[in-house]
Amino acid sequence: MTLTVTDQTEVSRHVTTNVNVKPDPAPGTLSVAVFRQAGWSNDVKLLATAREVSCEGAQVATAETPASLEKDGVTPVDLSLSAVDGDGDGFVSPAAGGTDCNDRDERLGGPTPWYPDDDNDGYGNRQLPALITACEGPALTASRTGDCNDRDPLVNPGATEFQCDGKDDNCNDQIDESFDVGGNCLNAFLCPGANVCANGGVACNSTVTPKAYYVDEDLDGKAGADGGVTCGAQPAGTVAESSDCDESSVYVNKDLPEVCDRLDNNCSGGVDEGVAACDLTWRGSVGSGLQARWNAIAVGQDIAWLAGIGGTDLQGNVLKVQSDGGMDQSNCSGQYQAAWVSKSGQVFLAGDDGSLASKTPTQSNCTPATTKPDSDAPLNGIVGFDSTDGGSPTLYAVASNGNIFKWTPPAAPVRIAQTGINLRAVSGTTGPDTLLAVGARDTPGPAQFTVLRYNPANEAWLPETLPSSLPAGYLTGVSVVNPNYAYAVGDKGVFLERNHGKWSQRDSLPLDVNATGVKAFGQNAIYATTVAGNVQFFNGVRWEPVASSPKTLRAIDGASPTKIGAAGLEGTYQFFRWPR
Known part of the structure; x- marks a missing residue:
């Protein structure tokens, strides 16, 4: 509310003060003391104005009355103002001069700014001003702003940092903060490395070469089958050196002599090589x-x-x-x-x-x-x-x-x-x-x-x-x-x-x-x-x-x-x- 007091003898003399009213939908009385200014006459005019929400809100009620002030003592003056807020949200029905978009729904207040929302994700472009202030906005506008990429509907202040991609997905001016990019990690082979973005997620990038191990599947005492690679502890049942080029046969490994049998017994890459008088008949x-x-x-x-x-x-x-x-x-x-x-x-x-x-x-x-x-x-x-x-x-x-x-x-x-x-x-x-x-x-x-x-x-x-x-x-x-x-x-x-x-x-x-x-x-x-x-x-x-x-x-x-x-x-x- 505002209260304006004007000297009726000299209307150029007036004083206006803002009076904050506690949010309370029930009727009540508010007392305001006005002191006569030096040089003023005893006759004044009092004007009270009520506005929605704040002193910058829409004017919804006024009351005015003249008063002759006593030279001494207190002169009481009554002013009555009334504006109905049907849903108690602080906004008055337009029928009563207010701006409430729906005076039966406390979730809907007065007109709001609507910002350009080209990607239609419910968040307006934070770099552009509002297009309109109204209860409803036109197509491709939003009542919320803050979108840092209005061309991608997945990027806005309500999103999570959903991709590790060098971009700010949730518009908090941080990049990939959920993915610990650059943090220490171990890859699938237990090799140390650092987190990097990969295919929208995070991967552990390591420059350490894991060591290969081998198992003996054909039970000839020599290992050559894949036993895995790791930077961690050596897998159980494996050896660190391959000595068998064919784990399907006990007749082949690096320590066997070559014999006349159509097999590469010694893993040299040849068959029956160096075998004297190899008769395959x-x-x-x-x-x-x-x-x-x-x-x-x-x-x-x-x-x-x-x-x-x-x-x-x-x-x-x-x-x-x-x-x-x-x-x-x-x-x-x-x-x-x-x-x-x-x-x-x-x-x-x-x-x-x-x-x-x-x-x-x-x-x-x-x-x-x-x-x-x-x-x-x-x-x-x-x-x-x-x-x-x-x-x-x-x-x-x-x-x-x-x-x-x-x-x-x-x-x-x-x-x-x-x-x-x-x-x-x-x-x-x-x-x-x-x-x-x-x-x-x-x-x-x-x-x-x-x-x-x-x-x-x-x-x-x-x-x-x-x-x-x-x-x-x-x-x-x-x-x-x-x-x-x-x-x-x-x-x-x-x-x-x-x-x-x-x-x-x-x-x-x-x-x-x-x-x-x-x-x-x-x-x-x-x-x-x-x-x-x-x-x-x-x-x-x-x-x-x-x-x-x-x-x-x-x-x-x-x-x-x-x-x-x-x-x-x-x-x-x-x-x-x-x-x-």
Whole structure:
């Protein structure tokens, strides 16, 4: 409020004073004392004016009255002013001369300045004055100001410092204050550095080179697989120097001598270099229709065994080949599809009618299992694990009707699974936890390549995920190199690799010929037999034939890359560097 007192005798004499009124919507009385000025007459005029909010606000009420002042004492004068503020926000309805934009909403006061807001983010450009003062602003204006970048709707005083980008995102005249740019940090390899902006966020920039470490995955005593890089403590189980260029094979590392086996044994970058008289020829025999059909071969350190179906030449269905070249062919009751040889040289056989048998190097006849498995389906694959205490090995055999048997002689074989898969082969290395069985799911519809992995904890055989682009057909051979690598072959030349638990399709065998067996010694040394009578070798890049026969080869096995054999129809067999 303002109160103006004017001398009526001389109107040029007047005094005005501002009177602050406490915010109170209730009616009340305000007392103001006016003292007559020297030289003034006794007759004065009093004018009271009420304004919104402040003395600069809109005038909403006035009251005026004359008064004759007593020469002595107090002359009381009453002035009455009234202005209704319906919502109590300090602004009066326009109908009463005020400027309240909505006198029923205390959140809406009087007119406000509206600033240019080109990015329409609710904050006006802080470098420009208001365009208008009103209850409502036009398009692209805002009642708040302070925007330091009116071309970016994400930048304004209400934002957070959302990007590390060298800009002031929240208009507080600081840049990237939330990101500790330049502060000390450790990167993902625990190397010290300083925080820098990167891709809108913050990254630790370090000029320190982390140290590489290596692990021994193939358990040959030499490490070459990636064990990680770090500036921190050396990871457990790693070494600081790489000494193995192929962690898929125990036949390759920097400390091994080079031998004649198609492998880079010493990691020199060459194959068989410096090996005198390196003869890579496979040698063997191509028989006649009168001779045995060799379906299986098992190659040990000193003895190799061939087994199958006896021919009409009466020489028998089991052939023992010694490392010194000696041979002994005998007859065991049954028709055999698979064989495995123990460290002692004893062979274990799996047969067409579900029969199992074994034969030591000195036995003249086979010893059948004490009890025939409760299935007449052909047993197509067998693999075993030698006992660590000198006892009998434990064997696993797979059948075409999906049965899987566990056999520890002299105990009877026990069926441990019925998988519903037509199984053709089984392989493992260090223990049952590495077992893989292959074949196909052949009902209903076309045969689908299938691999099962064994879980010894609950004796479950679990299907593995294979590439989706495979044709229809059977996997006919599998070779487990170590827990990280395994290989499978099958119809139409299909060739699969299992690398650290994931299967992928590799280059098919030439001419997409059906494969019958596989033996792998690492990623760069894989042998496969085919129905065309070839032994094919995969060097990690491509397939090449290394031996051939006019007869179909049915199986392949090897104790090492220098002790390999293949067997097939009509008494045919091929050996690489065996016997010596």
